[in-house]
Amino acid sequence: MIRHAEVTDVPVIHAMIRELAQYEKVPHEARASEEQLREALFGDRPAVFAHIAETDDGEAVGFAVWFLSFSTWRGVHGIYLEDLYVRPGARGGGHGKALLAELARTCVERGYERLEWSVLDWNAPAIDFYRSVGAVSMDEWTVNRLTDEALRKLAGAE
Numbered sequence: 001m002i003r004h005a006e007v008t009d010v011p012v013i014h015a016m017i018r019e020l021a022q023y024e025k026v027p028h029e030a031r032a033s034e035e036q037l038r039e040a041l042f043g044d045r046p047a048v049f050a051h052i053a054e055t056d057d058g059e060a061v062g063f064a065v066w067f068l069s070f071s072t073w074r075g076v077h078g079i080y081l082e083d084l085y086v087r088p089g090a091r092g093g094g095h096g097k098a099l100l101a102e103l104a105r106t107c108v109e110r111g112y113e114r115l116e117w118s119v120l121d122w123n124a125p126a127i128d129f130y131r132s133v134g135a136v137s138m139d140e141w142t143v144n145r146l147t148d149e150a151l152r153k154l155a156g157a158e
Contacts, residue, residue: 001054001098002052002053002098002101002102003051003052004051005041005049005052005063007041007042009052010034010041010042011034012063013041013050013052013065014033014037016087017030017037017085018030019087020083023085024120024123047067048065048066048067050063050065050066051063051099053090053098055093061087061090061093062084062086062087062095062099063085063099064081064083064084064099064102065081065082066080066081066103067080069116074114077110077112078115078116079103079115079116080116081100081103081117082117084096084100097129097133100115103115118143
């Protein structure tokens with residue numbers, strides 16, 4: 001079952017984010033606190049959204065965290081999937097596909113024309129899974145990022 005996350009899910013989402021960071025070999029990068037997640041997801045002006053994948057007995061086994069993007073070429077919003085994670089013991093049970101299908105339904109219902117995300121180039125199981133649902137790799141695009149010192153320096157804060 002897939003459902004919208006509730007404020008009581010924040011500790012579970014936080015734990016799974018840390019599991020995902022461990023899987024991606026960058027546990028030191030997962031610095032968000034439960035309080036930050038609670039504010040981002042359920043504060044006065046939430047700009048981030050989450051869905052939870054559960055087993056039939058209600059155990060949370062995965063999540064999708066996403067936010068709205070915008071295509072200047074198409075003139076409409078889309079969804080950017082920040083993180084999709086299914087716990088190892090639950091993989092292969094259809095939870096990841098169900099999470100993606102829920103986001104695809106949200107796009108179709110709201111008139112959004114894109115569902116996009118990034119995947120690490122070494123994560124062959126994820127790449128194969130995404131291809132199996134029809135996702136197309138945007139190989140001609142390179143992701144760029146500013147963080148920490150470089151971000152502050154460009155902003156003139158250092």
